[in-house]
Amino acid sequence: MTRYREAFSWTRSIDDFVKWEIRETPLLHVCAGRSAWGDVTLDLHVASADVQGDWQALPFPADAFGAVFADPPWDSGHKSEVAAFVREAMRVAPVAYLMAPWLYCGKVAPITRVWYREFPGVNQPVLLSRYERVKTQLSLMSAGEADSQTGARLNRLDSAGEEF
Numbered sequence: 001m002t003r004y005r006e007a008f009s010w011t012r013s014i015d016d017f018v019k020w021e022i023r024e025t026p027l028l029h030v031c032a033g034r035s036a037w038g039d040v041t042l043d044l045h046v047a048s049a050d051v052q053g054d055w056q057a058l059p060f061p062a063d064a065f066g067a068v069f070a071d072p073p074w075d076s077g078h079k080s081e082v083a084a085f086v087r088e089a090m091r092v093a094p095v096a097y098l099m100a101p102w103l104y105c106g107k108v109a110p111i112t113r114v115w116y117r118e119f120p121g122v123n124q125p126v127l128l129s130r131y132e133r134v135k136t137q138l139s140l141m142s143a144g145e146a147d148s149q150t151g152a153r154l155n156r157l158d159s160a161g162e163e164f
């Protein structure tokens with residue numbers, strides 16, 4: 001028998017923490033669950049989100065947001081989706097945040113800050129990591145050229161498995 005359970009919702013203290021630290025606007029909140037935080041919320045399965053969509057293929061134009069925040073499920077299936085999310089986040093905003101037990105390391109989206117959750121005892125790290133789009137000659141190009149060059153470079157990095 002199939003059972004439907006409510007998606008995990010974070011606690012008040014986590015809510016306060018992210019709202020305090022993340023100040024860029026407009027903010028796109030992906031994998032948002034039932035949270036209403038952010039100027040636009042997106043979730044693949046939760047009907048109350050502003051947009052039903054996949055965090056790996058964001059249905060927004062380039063530079064539509066000041067930052068993207070993601071709180072994905074933490075099972076290994078979603079770990080493999082992180083690179084695609086970062087690529088999409090860096091297309092729609094210059095800054096991205098990921099709340100997860102994983103770090104993305106790549107030239108196109110250097111890590112600028114990392115917070116870790118402190119729990120008593122021994123536990124798997126849960127990180128809030130912040131990424132910033134690399135500022136290169138892309139600013140001298142048209143948006144279309146910049147998008148295609150960034151996409152090509154990311155594809156090369158991903159397909160080559162090059163992490164740094």
Ligand SMILES: C[S@@+](CC[C@H](N)C(=O)[O-])C[C@H]1O[C@@H](n2cnc3c(N)ncnc32)[C@H](O)[C@@H]1O
Binds near residue numbers: 010034042046056073
């Ligand atoms: C950890 S929960 C987020 C909980 C949220 N912070 C809250 O307080 O309600 C992760 C969410 O990611 C959503 N999700 C799973 N796969 C997704 C995907 N490919 N794209 C977008 N959202 C996805 C799930 O539906 C779930 O609501």
